[in-house]
Amino acid sequence: MNPAAASPVFAVAHLSKSFGGLKVNHDVSIAMAPGERLALIGPNGAGKTTFVNLVTGRIRPSAGTVRLGDEDITRLGAVARVRRGLVRTFQVTRLFPDMTPEEHVVMAILQRQGRATRILARFHGAGAAADEAADILATLGLTEVARRKVVEIAYGQQRLLEIAIAMAQRPKVLLLDEPAAGVPSTDTPLIERALERLPASLAVLMIEHDMDLVFRFARRVTVLAAGELIFQGLPADVARDDRVREAYLGSYAHAGR
Amino acid sequence: MQTALSIALDAFAYGMALFIICIGLSLTMGLMRLVNLAHGAFAMIGGYIASYAARDLGLGYGYGFGIALAVAGTVLIAVPLERLLFRRIYDRSALSQVLMTIGITFCVIGITNYVFGPTLKTIPLPADLARPIDLGFRSIAGHRLFVIASGLAVAGGLWFLIERTGFGIKLRAAVENAPMSRALGVRTELIYAASFALAVALAAFGGAVGAEFLPIEPYYALRYMVTFLVVVSVGGAGSIPGALAACLLLGAIDVTGRYLMPDFGNFFFYLAVILVVCAFPRGLMGRAP
Amino acid sequence: MAQASAPMAAATPARDLGRDLAGLALILAAGLAGYWLFPDNLSFLTRLISVALLVLSLDLIVGYCGIASLGQAALYGAGAYAAGIACLNGVTEPFLLILIGAAAGAVTGLLMGTVMLRAHGLPQLVLSIAIVQLLHEAANKAAWLTGGSDGLAGMVPAPLFGLFEFDLWGRAAYLFGLGLLVAVFVALKLLVRSPFGMVCRGLKEDPLRVSALGISAFPVLLRMFVISGAVAGMGGALGAISTQVVGLDSVSFELSANALVMLVLGGLGNLYGALIGTVVFMAVEHVVAAIDPFHWMTLVGALLIAIVLFAPRGLSGTLDEAARILARRPRRAGP
Numbered sequence: 001m002n003p004a005a006a007s008p009v010f011a012v013a014h015l016s017k018s019f020g021g022l023k024v025n026h027d028v029s030i031a032m033a034p035g036e037r038l039a040l041i042g043p044n045g046a047g048k049t050t051f052v053n054l055v056t057g058r059i060r061p062s063a064g065t066v067r068l069g070d071e072d073i074t075r076l077g078a079v080a081r082v083r084r085g086l087v088r089t090f091q092v093t094r095l096f097p098d099m100t101p102e103e104h105v106v107m108a109i110l111q112r113q114g115r116a117t118r119i120l121a122r123f124h125g126a127g128a129a130a131d132e133a134a135d136i137l138a139t140l141g142l143t144e145v146a147r148r149k150v151v152e153i154a155y156g157q158q159r160l161l162e163i164a165i166a167m168a169q170r171p172k173v174l175l176l177d178e179p180a181a182g183v184p185s186t187d188t189p190l191i192e193r194a195l196e197r198l199p200a201s202l203a204v205l206m207i208e209h210d211m212d213l214v215f216r217f218a219r220r221v222t223v224l225a226a227g228e229l230i231f232q233g234l235p236a237d238v239a240r241d242d243r244v245r246e247a248y249l250g251s252y253a254h255a256g257r
Numbered sequence: 258m259q260t261a262l263s264i265a266l267d268a269f270a271y272g273m274a275l276f277i278i279c280i281g282l283s284l285t286m287g288l289m290r291l292v293n294l295a296h297g298a299f300a301m302i303g304g305y306i307a308s309y310a311a312r313d314l315g316l317g318y319g320y321g322f323g324i325a326l327a328v329a330g331t332v333l334i335a336v337p338l339e340r341l342l343f344r345r346i347y348d349r350s351a352l353s354q355v356l357m358t359i360g361i362t363f364c365v366i367g368i369t370n371y372v373f374g375p376t377l378k379t380i381p382l383p384a385d386l387a388r389p390i391d392l393g394f395r396s397i398a399g400h401r402l403f404v405i406a407s408g409l410a411v412a413g414g415l416w417f418l419i420e421r422t423g424f425g426i427k428l429r430a431a432v433e434n435a436p437m438s439r440a441l442g443v444r445t446e447l448i449y450a451a452s453f454a455l456a457v458a459l460a461a462f463g464g465a466v467g468a469e470f471l472p473i474e475p476y477y478a479l480r481y482m483v484t485f486l487v488v489v490s491v492g493g494a495g496s497i498p499g500a501l502a503a504c505l506l507l508g509a510i511d512v513t514g515r516y517l518m519p520d521f522g523n524f525f526f527y528l529a530v531i532l533v534v535c536a537f538p539r540g541l542m543g544r545a546p
Numbered sequence: 547m548a549q550a551s552a553p554m555a556a557a558t559p560a561r562d563l564g565r566d567l568a569g570l571a572l573i574l575a576a577g578l579a580g581y582w583l584f585p586d587n588l589s590f591l592t593r594l595i596s597v598a599l600l601v602l603s604l605d606l607i608v609g610y611c612g613i614a615s616l617g618q619a620a621l622y623g624a625g626a627y628a629a630g631i632a633c634l635n636g637v638t639e640p641f642l643l644i645l646i647g648a649a650a651g652a653v654t655g656l657l658m659g660t661v662m663l664r665a666h667g668l669p670q671l672v673l674s675i676a677i678v679q680l681l682h683e684a685a686n687k688a689a690w691l692t693g694g695s696d697g698l699a700g701m702v703p704a705p706l707f708g709l710f711e712f713d714l715w716g717r718a719a720y721l722f723g724l725g726l727l728v729a730v731f732v733a734l735k736l737l738v739r740s741p742f743g744m745v746c747r748g749l750k751e752d753p754l755r756v757s758a759l760g761i762s763a764f765p766v767l768l769r770m771f772v773i774s775g776a777v778a779g780m781g782g783a784l785g786a787i788s789t790q791v792v793g794l795d796s797v798s799f800e801l802s803a804n805a806l807v808m809l810v811l812g813g814l815g816n817l818y819g820a821l822i823g824t825v826v827f828m829a830v831e832h833v834v835a836a837i838d839p840f841h842w843m844t845l846v847g848a849l850l851i852a853i854v855l856f857a858p859r860g861l862s863g864t865l866d867e868a869a870r871i872l873a874r875r876p877r878r879a880g881p
Contacts, residue, residue: 056758082760094758096751103744110741111759117766119742124562169759292668345855351667352614353854356810359803360850367844375840475840483675483799490672524683530676531661538665 008067009034009203010086010173015064017050024050026227028064032173032203039206039218039235043248047227048207049091052177056088057081068173085172089162091181091207095150101161102146105133108168133168140164140194156187163194174198176206180213192216223247262395264516265509270401272508273408274470278463279488280415280500281456287495288432289449291343292351294358296460297478297485298365299335303327303461304473305369308378320383324465331461332454339453347449362478370475378473380465404466411459416497428452491533493540502541506533566735569818573731576825577724581717588716590832592788595723598824599730599781600801601808602817603651606774608806609815610738611767612750613662616802617674618778620681623797624654625779627685627692630792633701640703640712640722644783651779652772654681659771663764674802681797697793701786712787719788726784730777734817737773746770750815807846810853813860822861 008031017025024047032038042048053059055066057078065074068086076084095104109129110116124130137146140160145153150161159179166174180191188210195217198204208214214221214235221238223231225247231238238244282296304327311323342361346354386399419425430438431445439445464473471481492503507526514525533541580591604618628650629643637643662673685692692698705711710718737743748756749763756763786792795801804827812823827846835842857864 079757079760079762082758087760088758090755090758094752094755096748096755098751099744099747107741107744107748108759111761115741116759116761117742117745117769119737119740119769121740122736123739123741123744165759286668342851342855349854351671352608352810353858355614355616355671356807356850357854359807360847360854363843363847363850365847367840367842367847370840371844483679486668487672487676490669494668521687522683523679524687527676527680527683531673531680534669534673534676535661535664538669540669 008032009069010205011067012055013065013067015051015054015066016062017047017054017059018062023227025054025061028224028227028229030205030222030229030232032205034172034203035201036203037206037217037219038204039208039214039221040224041208041211041214041221041238042224045226046224046247048224050227051224052088052175052207055175056086082169085170086175087166087169087171087173088175089166089177089179091177093155093158093162095158095161097151098149100147100149101137101142101153101157101164102130102133104150104161104165105136105168106130108165109133112169136164136167139167139197141190154187156183156190159183159191160194163191163198167198171202173203173205176204176208178208179206180208180210188213260516264513266395266397266401268509268512269505270397270404271470271512272505273405274463274467275484275488275508276408276463276501276504277404277411278460278467278471279485279492279504280411280497281459281463282485283489283492283494283496283500284415284419284452285456286489287493288428289347289452290432291347291453292354292358293343293456294355294482294486295361295365295478296358296456297482298362299331299457299460300464300467300471300481301369301473301475301477302334302365303331303464304380304468304477305373305378306330306461307465307468308380308473311380312378320380320386323380324462327465328458328461331464332458335457336450336454339450343453344446344449362482366475366478369478373475375475378468380468380473382469400469404469407462407466411462412497412501419497424448424451487527487530491530491537491540493537496540499541506541562739570728570732573728573821574724577727581720581724585715588720589788590828592716592720592723593785594824594828595720595727596781596785596788597805597808597828598727598821599784600778601805601812601820601824602730602734603774603778603781604805604809605814605817605820606734606737606746606770606777608809609819610743610746610750611770613767614671615662615674616671616799616806617658617676617678618774618805619797619799619801620658620674620678621651621654621775621778622782622785622801622805623678623681623685624775625651625782626786626792626796627698627782628779629783629786630698630701631691633703633786634698638702638704640706640787643703643787644726644780647779647781647783647786648776649779651775651777651782653775654779655771655773655775656768658775659768662771663767675799678797678799678802682794682799685794685797692792695794697791698786699791701790701792703787703790712790716788723784723788726780730780731817731821734777738817742766742769747815807850810860811849813862813864816860816862819860819862826861 011031013029015025015028016023028051040048040051054061057076061074065072067073068081068084071084073081073084073086106123106129107116109132115121134143134146137143140163142157142160142164145157150158163179179195180188183191192213206214206217218235221231221233221235222229223238223244230243230247231241278300282293285291285293285296307323307327310326311320338361342357346357382400386403388399389396390399390402419428427438427443427448431443431448435445471477488503488507489500491507492499507529510529511523511526514521581588584591600618600622603621604615607613607615607618625647629647632646633643637646658677661677662670665673686694703712706718706722712719745756745761745766749766753763782796785796808823808827809820810823811827812821813819831842834845853860
């Protein structure tokens with residue numbers, strides 16, 4: 001049933017988190033193979049944000065493990081996880097307002113190369129890094145605005161920049177936290193095209209509300225409701241699942257049948 | 258043993274005087290998110306008015322009248338300042354708030370010195386408070402007992418106001434979510450102005466009754482600015498028990514240090530501050546940010 | 547600065563270099579003009595340079611990393627006392643004294659950063675105050691080392707390059723200080739343009755984004771504290787060499803607060819702002835405080851209120867704004 005079970009690049013097992021008596025995530029297990037495109041969906045309040053925080057190391061789980069490749073990273077902090085190749089984008093863009101897209105991408109490249117905090121070096125005109133940044137920005141159609149301040153570019157372009165930064169980090173596993181949130185529907189094709197160009201070997205976990213995007217992007221869907229995984233399977237099957245219908249539509253789920 | 262007891266009583270009274278002044282600042286910082294370094298300036302204005310009323314007016318109304326006038330007068334001075342200056346920085350960065358309120362402090366010091374001169378001002382105590390009072394095991398200056406009682410009354414009254422009254426609920430709501438509170442019909446501007454006035458009134462009251470410990474002179478506002486800020490931050494902004502604990506702890510360390518090792522000055526006070534803040538970065542009883 | 551009006555031309559290396567050279571020429575010209583115009587006030591001008599180094603060091607912490615500090619004089623005072631004590635104990639070579647000041651400032655910066663970076667926001671600000679006050683009390687108490695409330699006096703540095711005496715007119719001290727300032731300014735310009743400097747700016751704007759890039763904030767900020775300490779320590783050492791006294795006021799809350807006022811007056815996160823703020827503040831203080839120190843306080847207070855209300859980006863930011871508006875109208879092509 002689970003194609004990733006053999007040699008997962010990323011796996012969470014029995015992950016739980018309680019705040020006081022409230023179980024926000026309960027016994028969540030997901031495994032991903034390299035190159036996988038998995039979408040995590042769920043109604044508001046299902047515990048998606050907590051799940052992201054648990055996976056990225058912003059909060060500690062009450063129980064369960066997070067593994068990246070062969071390594072147990074449950075006890076590692078957020079920065080250490082990024083360095084091992086678990087990279088995320090943000091639901092609400094987190095960018096440096098006074099810097100340019102080029103500067104963002106160059107900083108990510110320099111960090112990947114272990115040169116991001118050098119003092120005796122120049123940031124601008126850093127040869128190879130600048131060329132690579134230009135390539136990445138071109139792939140995402142951001143060349144035009146590469147040297148404008150982030151505050152001056154459109155929101156859709158800022159979302160693309162989030163993806164550009166993630167690509168520059170060359171992750172093993174990429175967590176996309178609602179990549180289309182807040183983007184006008186006319187611009188969602190831009191995001192979609194960017195996602196299609198992600199490296200084939202990269203495992204991508206997308207958390208998303210926009211079902212059209214989910215169906216086009218994901219090859220496997222998992223549904224989180226009230227803190228528990230209630231469905232894992234093919235996108236085509238998700239709408240037919242009784243528990244999913246109930247989670248989204250409540251007691252009306254059966255009325256329509 | 259005798260020394261230890263008198264140190265303890267002195268420290269307790271000093272801590273309570275600090276508390277009366279600082280609790281207003283703790284509320285403005287914790288509930289209104291305003292870093293008001295000019296708080297000490299309001300305490301100083303209160304002290305000056307009390308001193309002026311008790312000494313220079315010569316009406317013989319005495320200590321209580323002087324203090325009442327200090328509180329009323331200081332609030333009267335603070336209200337236009339709130340409308341003109343403070344209201345514009347409620348939602349600005351902490352750095353902007355620090356800078357503007359330091360600016361206000363400097364202005365108050367300069368103007369006070371121009372009007373009243375650089376000398377120390379005393380507030381004469383009535384005979385009842387100047388006398389020592391026998392507690393059975395020790396005698397204590399009546400004034401210190403008065404300060405302790407005032408401090409306890411302020412703590413109890415404030416706790417009741419914030420936790421148990423409609424005003425307290427509205428204040429906490431306005432702090433949590435101003436737009437939502439406005440939508441629910443809470444007049445947040447009025448609530449903010451009222452709590453600001455309350456904080457200023459407490460500062461003035463503390464400045465007047467605490468003048469025995471923190472003498473009134475033009476540099477008062479700057480000299481104790483740091484002490485007040487430190488106390489609030491150690492206690493955790495916005496917490497009444499936290500402020501009380503911080504005042505008693507730091508008051509005890511300060512007074513004991515001065516008794517036992519006078520030539521070290523404030524060394525142990527600041528050492529304690531560094532240790533406490535490092536151990537409790539959000540204050541002894543701070544609310545989570 | 548010009549990014550807004552000409553975004554595509556921003557930050558090209560050649561343009562940066564041209565602007566930097568012009569800025570340096572301007573600093574040198576202003577420094578030398580001071581030398582010729584105010585030959586009787588050179589000791590004041592040297593003190594101004596010494597404080598300018600302090601304000602520059604504060605800009606690294608506040609303006610580039612976004613950490614508010616009201617205790618920067620701890621680093622300045624450490625440098626001043628270290629240089630003063632070394633000089634009284636026979637180390638009189640001026641360059642060596644500056645290096646000793648820098649080292650003392652750097653070590654103090656390391657300690658101060660280690661303590662301050664444990665907290666955030668208001669408690670962090672309070673820690674900065676507590677540290678400078680603690681050092682102040684320690685310097686006062688350790689009279690055998692620091693001279694206590696009398697301070698250190700009677701330092702006689704060796705002649706500069708073995709040729710120019712640090713005499714009563716302070717010509718050697720001033721030119722020495724001006725050279726030091728220019729050297730430090732160049733170094734800091736390179737620093738803020740380095741990858742490290744960019745990460746610091748990032749930490750100021752959004753620490754969460756920086757951690758999502760896989761960069762730990764603590765070691766970066768701690769290094770900035772050490773660098774800032776070295777710069778402030780050099781300022782302190784220069785003050786010790788030129789005035790030949792070191793007093794408790796060099797490690798005080800008042801000096802720290804004044805440095806912050808100067809920085810904000812000039813504009814944060816912009817090395818020129820630190821210089822402009824220092825010059826304007828100290829020049830006006832020199833004139834007004836001589837008349838009545840309390841009038842000076844009132845004036846500074848009013849100035850602070852006005853900056854917060856009307857010019858939150860300081861003098862340099864306001865000048866930028868004015869320059870941008872002026873540049874927009876005639877629509878001239880860039881150089």
